[in-house]
Amino acid sequence: MDSFLIRGGKRLHGEVSISGAKNAALPILCASLLTAEPVKVSNVPRLKDINTCLRLLGSMGVQCFWHGENELALRAEDISEPIASYDLVKTMRASILVLGPLLARFGEASVSLPGGCAIGQRPVDQHIKGLQAMGAEIVIEKGYIHAKAKRLKGARIVTDMVTVTGTENLMMAACLAEGTTIIENAAREPEVVDLARMLVKMGAKIQGIGTDTLTIEGVEKLGGCSYTVMPDRIEAGTFLCAVAACGGDIVLTNSDAASMDSTLDKLRHTGLNIEIYGSTIKASMNTRPKAVDARTAPYPGFATDMQAQLMAVNCVADGTSVMNETIFENRFMHVQEMIRLGADITIEGHTAVVKGKPLMEGATVMATDLRASAGLVISGMVANDETRIDRIYHLDRGYEKMEEKLRKLGADVQRVAE
């Protein structure tokens, strides 16, 4: 298991290119199951989760080939078995995204229940409820969801809460259903929009894209397409938090500022100077950041996937901040590790109160989940002395060449193998 060794205290300066969004790429790759025709996907980040997704699709007989660094050719002409095994689903919960497409096109699917995960319970009841409303027969047996439907039927579905992958699964299934499906309380995350745009390119009829009511008129068949994945707003936001905490000036190219309003707003409050020129974001910080309160919420609210990184900024900010986590019940696991790095944080329920200190103190800490790891990396970058972050594999699930990019910005981050 690799670790990161970070020598903190460096101001950041330089330019990095933002990768394609993991959370858009995963459903987009799964959407290739909806057609027998070839699908070409560009700007796919090289990540562990993407490899897991390709292994999952490959295990069903989908042909997947890399063409160059970030382009994938996929073809699900026919599949051998519509099964997502526990071995794969347990390493990546987003594997549930094959359920809707498999059921819609092949009439059956068996997908392992994801089980517990570090950041909370994360049930998939809304995915199941929605597919049942569309006429699927679903049995849960020996840890697997077994779903069957001759042809799914359009339905009106109101999800109990805003769910990103739930909306994506149901939207994909509805594309090949008979009749019209209305999904109310749909997630409006930019990654859901990106998937919807790809489905439209495949011939799907979707209205209300980007709103909380999606109306999908089912079609008999979808065709192939070429699609370019949107830039990763969480990766871009992470680099912006890093410069807000460390100081300096950085340039992010190939980014999508329009999908980052709430993050940019929070960071402007810390004092970060942000200028946007098309797909380029320039950010500079010349003072100690100011503390900023944040409450996570579905898009367009402040993303739960940015909470740990913003907390790292607040740990070294001038003032006290209150951070509320409303999406996942267990998403403060980085707090204990940040405290090991000298942070002053108290937690009460879903609220963390962060009293800013001028500097963190280097120590050995452990990464617990993907975004928590990113928060710890930022904390290490503003610590005196050396910080070692173990179990960095969490970071590799979602950040492409993180240490290379940080080094390009002048940070002292080394990967060491155990």
Ligand code: UD1
């Ligand atoms: C997606 C993102 C993840 C992000 C999260 C919230 C992907 C691959 N992952 O995860 O990075 O942190 O959105 O923005 O896109 N819930 C239920 N029942 C369900 C579904 C969800 O109770 O059937 C609950 C969850 O436990 C959670 C909330 O709804 O409390 C939101 O979860 P959801 O949006 O579904 O998260 P994911 O799609 O798994």
